[in-house]
C-alpha cells in the first residue's frame with residue numbers, strides 16, 4: 001500500500017496522519033505484515049506552508065505530461081510542481097514495480113479542506129474496489145476521479161492499482177489528522193496488511209467515524225459539475241456543506257449575475273467557498289446498498305449487453321468496452337450506463353456520447 005500526503009502544501013493533516021501511523025508501528029501497537037510506503041507530495045510547498053508554488057500539483061498527472069517528465073532531467077522541468085511530480089512519479093513507479101499484484105496494490109492520497117467537513121473518500125466504483133471498500137466507515141464519492149483529469153490517482157489507476165483519496169477538514173486541525181489516520185488504518189486492517197484492529201482505541205475511532213457519517217448514503221455518485229470560469233463572479237449561497245440534500249431547482253449559487261439551480265433532487269458536494277478553484281460544486285445521486293449490490297452483480301454476471309435494448313445505444317465496433325449513444329438525453333440512458341460502470345463519458349460535437357470503462 002502506498003500513502004501520499006501533502007500534495008497540497010497547506011494541508012499538513014496528511015503528513016501528521018502518516019507520522020501517527022509510523023509511531024504506532026514503531027511502538028509495536030500495530031504489526032505490519034506487508035509493505036507500506038508513505039510519501040510526501042509537494043515537499044517544497046509543504047516546507048513553505050503554501051498550497052502550491054507555480055501550479056496545482058494534483059492536476060499534472062496526465063499521460064502526456066508524465067511521458068515528457070519521464071524523458072527529461074530534473075533541471076529541465078518548467079515549474080516547481082513539475083520538479084515535484086518528476087521525483088514523486090519515480091518513487092511511486094518504483095513502489096508499484098516492486099509491489100505484489102495479487103491482491104492489487106492500493107494507492108491512497110490524503111487531503112484536507114478549509115471548512116469543517118465529515119470525512120469522505122473519493123474512489124472508483126469498480127468491482128476490484130468494491131471488495132476493498134465494503135463497510136468503509138465514511139461515505140464514498142464515486143465518478144469524480146473519472147470527471148477530473150490529471151490526478152495522481154488517475155495515473156496510479158492507469159497503472160493497475162486500486163486508488164482512493166480521503167478528504168476531511170479543516171486544515172491544521174487535530175481532528176483532521178485523526179480522521180485521516182483512522183481511515184487509512186481501517187483500509188490497512190481490511191486489506192490484511194496490518195494487525196492490531198482489536199485495540200479499543202482503534203475500534204473507538206472507527207465507531208466515531210461511523211457516528212459522524214450516519215445518515216449519509218454509502219456512495220454518492222457525481223452526475224454534474226458546475227465549472228467556474230471567473231472566480232470573481234461566482235458566489236456560492238451561504239451555509240452549504242458537502243452531502244447536503246438539495247431540492248430540484250433550488251438556487252445554489254450566483255454565477256455572472258444569474259442563479260445556478262440544482263438540476264434535480266440530489267446531494268450537493270464540495271461547494272466552493274475558498275478564493276481559488278475551478279469547480280463551483282458537484283451534484284451527486286444517492287446510491288443505497290440494494291442499488292450497489294444489484295449493480296455489482298449485474299457487472300459480475302457481465303449483463304452489460306442489456307444496454308443494447310435501448311434504441312439509441314449500440315456497441316462501438318472495434319472490440320473495446322465502449323458504447324455509442326446517439327440520444328444521450330433519453331431519460332434512463334445515462335443512469336443505465338452508470339449502473340454498469342461506464343463512467344468515462346465523452347460527448348462528441350455531433351451530440352453523440354461515447355461511454356467506456358477501464359475496469360468493470
Ligand SMILES: [Zn+2]
Nearest residue numbers: 008011111112
Ligand atoms: Zn488537497
